[in-house]
Amino acid sequence: MCVSCSTDDDSRCADCFRERWGALGRHPFALRTAFNEAGRLISANVSTMLALALVMAIVQSVVEENLVSLRWEARFLVIIIEIFVSTAGTAMLMLVLRNTTTGLKVNAWSLAGECAERLGVTFVATLKYNAALAFGVLAFVYPGLRWACEFVLCQQVAVLEPHSPPLRTSSELTQGHRLELLLVATIGLLFPLGFGGVTDLATVMLRQAGHETWHLALASSTVDALFSLSVDVLLFCAYVQLRYGPGGKPLSR
Numbered sequence: 001m002c003v004s005c006s007t008d009d010d011s012r013c014a015d016c017f018r019e020r021w022g023a024l025g026r027h028p029f030a031l032r033t034a035f036n037e038a039g040r041l042i043s044a045n046v047s048t049m050l051a052l053a054l055v056m057a058i059v060q061s062v063v064e065e066n067l068v069s070l071r072w073e074a075r076f077l078v079i080i081i082e083i084f085v086s087t088a089g090t091a092m093l094m095l096v097l098r099n100t101t102t103g104l105k106v107n108a109w110s111l112a113g114e115c116a117e118r119l120g121v122t123f124v125a126t127l128k129y130n131a132a133l134a135f136g137v138l139a140f141v142y143p144g145l146r147w148a149c150e151f152v153l154c155q156q157v158a159v160l161e162p163h164s165p166p167l168r169t170s171s172e173l174t175q176g177h178r179l180e181l182l183l184v185a186t187i188g189l190l191f192p193l194g195f196g197g198v199t200d201l202a203t204v205m206l207r208q209a210g211h212e213t214w215h216l217a218l219a220s221s222t223v224d225a226l227f228s229l230s231v232d233v234l235l236f237c238a239y240v241q242l243r244y245g246p247g248g249k250p251l252s253r
Contacts, residue, residue: 048096053225053226093236095114098160129151148185184238
């Protein structure tokens, strides 16, 4: 019996799968299929994604408004809080997508409780991923790009497969498919930087003209969060395809 999940179910636990088959990452992967499936899931859950994006944007705007005038230590706290809020949105969305894919009907309170149970592990995995990414980019650039592709599915693993080590499992799942996932990782990294630069410039110009800028900041944060969630949907589809095979479905619970 597996010490990680106390079962011998290789669809529930990556350690069980390794013991039976030797390694993960045995399923074929087609990025086009992942894009098509992501489009279908986004269409089916667009209202949920909009609601999550708006909540994330409001929380981040309130945090920035109250802490931005403080010292640099507070700026670091803002970054941590924003990562936590983004992680919570991703975790909730992953569970919603799982329910959509499997046809599971769960009320909002049960879903929120399940999200809360898995949020700690997901947040730690996200911090490790961001730390590795930042260190790699600052050091030699190439390690950052490599780790961005290698660990890109760590959040999906943490939420949908809580008995499996997120970074290690993501590394095995992406083995042999990192060039395809490099496109997803690059889009996910570059769009917020470019879009944020444009909105920051617009905010400065409006402030100089004496106009209120809170509505622009909220709209910008909402669009940014919505795009981030859309990338999460694509990564969910990549995870399901790599973990369970083409046409496979994640576990319902």
